[in-house]
Amino acid sequence: xxxxxxxxxxxxxxAGGIVFFIYSLILIRKIKKLFPRSKITKxxxxxxxxxxxxxxxxxxxxxxxxxxxxDFIIIMTPLVYLFGGLFVFIIIKLVHKTYTTIxxxxxxxx
Numbered sequence: 676x677x678x679x680x681x682x683x684x685x686x687x688x689x690a691g692g693i694v695f696f697i698y699s700l701i702l703i704r705k706i707k708k709l710f711p712r713s714k715i716t717k718x719x720x721x722x723x724x725x726x727x728x729x730x731x732x733x734x735x736x737x738x739x740x741x742x743x744x745x746d747f748i749i750i751m752t753p754l755v756y757l758f759g760g761l762f763v764f765i766i767i768k769l770v771h772k773t774y775t776t777i778x779x780x781x782x783x784x785x
Contacts, residue, residue: 685740689733696730706773715773722769725762 703723707716732751739747 682740686737689737689740692733693730696726696733699726700730710773710776713776715769715776718769718772722762722766725758725765729758729762 700723703719703726707719710716732755736748736751739745739751
């Protein structure tokens with residue numbers, strides 16, 4: 676097996692993505708602690724699950740690269756684009772709802 680620049684680039688990018696996903700999971704847990712009994716906390720659970728799915732996908736990507744299972748990588752690429760876009764949309768929508776909740780709750784406490 677000859678490992679070209681594509682393999683190493685893929686490995687570095689996937690490993691970097693894994694680090695960001697793990698850090699994101701840590702941040703989500705911190706966010707959920709800020710709203711212990713809020714509806715917002717339940718909504719963050721779906722986002723946490725999606726991050727875990729992406730994390731597992733990145734791990735599989737590394738394995739597919741290592742074992743030269745390029746057919747799977749060809750299928751994974753468009754799925755990552757599709758679900759990545761969906762993920763960003765869902766996160767932005769939740770962030771908007773979270774900020775709205777914060778503003779409403781801070782207005783009630785005045």
